Amino acid sequence: MMKRALEITSISAENIRLNKKPVKNAVVVIRVEHGYECSTKPAPDKGTNPKWNESLVVDLPLHAGFIIVEVKCKSSSGKYKLVGGAIVPISDFAGEFGAPEGHVHFLSYRLRDSSGVRTDGIINISAKMAIAALAHTYEVPRQEIGVPVGNPRRMMAAGGLVTVVPVWYAQPCRC
Numbered sequence: 001m002m003k004r005a006l007e008i009t010s011i012s013a014e015n016i017r018l019n020k021k022p023v024k025n026a027v028v029v030i031r032v033e034h035g036y037e038c039s040t041k042p043a044p045d046k047g048t049n050p051k052w053n054e055s056l057v058v059d060l061p062l063h064a065g066f067i068i069v070e071v072k073c074k075s076s077s078g079k080y081k082l083v084g085g086a087i088v089p090i091s092d093f094a095g096e097f098g099a100p101e102g103h104v105h106f107l108s109y110r111l112r113d114s115s116g117v118r119t120d121g122i123i124n125i126s127a128k129m130a131i132a133a134l135a136h137t138y139e140v141p142r143q144e145i146g147v148p149v150g151n152p153r154r155m156m157a158a159g160g161l162v163t164v165v166p167v168w169y170a171q172p173c174r175c
Helices: 152-157
Strands: 002-014 026-033 036-039 051-060 066-074 080-089 105-112 118-129
Touching: 002 026, 002 066, 026 051, 036 051, 066 118, 080 118
Parallel strands: none
Antiparallel strands: 002 051, 002 118, 026 036, 026 066, 066 080, 080 105, 105 118
16 A cells, blocks of 8 residues: 655744734644644744744545644643644645655645634645655455354354345235
8 A cells, every 4th residue: 555655844834823912832733634633842932923843744645635734822721722724735735747756845824713714824834745655564354244143162163154145035016
């Protein structure tokens, strides 16, 4: 199975504010698909223009159409709050005809808040597709079909499954 690796460098952000206030401890979160995300370390500088210059490498499924880039900051309660996010189409940095493997794309996106409203914030990233590599190979376990029946000890000795094949029986209509 082929797998693509995507290297994203979170460069900086501009005009980042939460409730019209400058942010501190801002991080960039990259989400590839539901349940999989990674993030940068908090930006060392406070204010509206944080800089990270941190690279993250993520596995990109072949079926993925976009990634989500979010900027979050730590609130006084210790939880991270969404400052803004952008949906980045994979087509913006992958699949260009004639572009060499590992070609770096510098991209900037306007951020939107959790309601989808545009903010003044902008995220600056670079992205490049790493050279495709073979995924780890493993043997797919054989799927058993049927329903377990009978005594568990005898069932294990005999394979323990009954295979049922549905049969359609046409009965004449008696109208």
